[in-house]
Amino acid sequence: MTDPAPSRTTLPPERVRELLDALRGRLVVSCQAPPGDPLRAPEHMAAMAASVAAGAPVAGIRVQGTADIRAVREVVDLPLVGLWKDGAEGVYITPTAAHARAVAEAGAEIVAVDATDRPRPDGRPLRETVEAVHTMGRLLMADVSTAAEGVAAAALGADLVSTTLSGYTSHSRQQLGPDLELVAELAGLIDVPVVAEGRLHTPEQAGAAIAAGAWAVVVGGAITAPAAIASRFAAALPTDG
Template sequence: MPVRTILDALRGGLVVSCQAPPGDPLHGPRFMTAMALAAANGGAVGIRAEGIDDLRAIRAEVELPLIGLWKVGREGVYITPTPEHAAAVAATGADIVAVDATRRPRPGGHALEEVIGAVHASGRLAMADVADLDDALASLDAGADVVSTTLSGYVGGAPRPDGPDLGLVARIADRVSAPVFAEGRVSTPDQARRALDAGAFAVVVGTAITAPGAITTAFARALRP
């Protein structure tokens, strides 16, 4: 899909993140593909998914723009951390490859430019998952095509906000011309709408839509004496 067509398809819409970690009953390509199809039927304009097998399966069944990533471990820079991981994600057919674009040391000593370069060499767009404005500016200097607030509240010692970091969305959107995706703790349709009003190009929602275990926990907790 041409770059402009991909971005036009995503503009102003909902991207649904379909991810289930090992140990979750929904883990695996079969379930995540079904989740992606359900999201597409519900009006999502794009899918974000993790893992080579899940990405290949979703790409074979879902025509929407696909944002792919590969989580390697759970500490430090683990979202598509190296050029090799980026190239592997691109090879699944994902239209956009998401990478950790925080200013932390990367595995193998790779620079962010190398990871983004591997994405571009595969003919894909690079999404920078950032934690703050400085990350966003540095990632665009490194060649990223789009920015997402995915890691706000998860890097550094600052308290994690209860809801989406709409202030960060606004600050980045005010400083850059690249598309800014609002992602992280978007839990309600009203928050999604407010993210667009704050300057987001599109909104990514995961847990509130595709994590029935977490949703059930929230309801069960609210009913406890």
């Protein structure tokens, strides 16, 4: 892909370039825990992020919730991709401009939002969220499920477009592994960085995503979800004693 077009954010162009260049060809680790998980607490996510940052040359951390963002910001000197999950159905990843502003205020340099074409809970257009993030001097990562959604988000001024929601909407491609086809499609269609995220289980898949045109890759459960990792190992072993 070509170098990304200048961002519409109020952030100085040299800082935009610094942030994007820091991510190029590298790994962002998602430190999140679902409701009910013993790790679901800001201090645990901060410790997880600090452990990841100390043990590997990662480029950034993706964090959910304003409390977790603040806690991680205290212990990690890396770019944070922040989001706020509000609800469990439809558009719930940073669903409104108000959510986006709160994520930015908590300390995230990049605000991730649901940029699918589904109705937003407040009935407002995605454009308002993009403008809110940019007014606060942050970059916006558009989480999409299809190429058309990615193209539309880039046209609105998204600074990065991520494949996060492929397979999680009824109108997107359904598969067990990462949607590398969508990565390649987007890389050929838009001039902003494409981020591969979603069902990346192995280092080989992460490498394949970069080869397909991803600017960066986000990996979560394969690194930071002990229960899921343990379950995969257990499933590979004989069940009879």
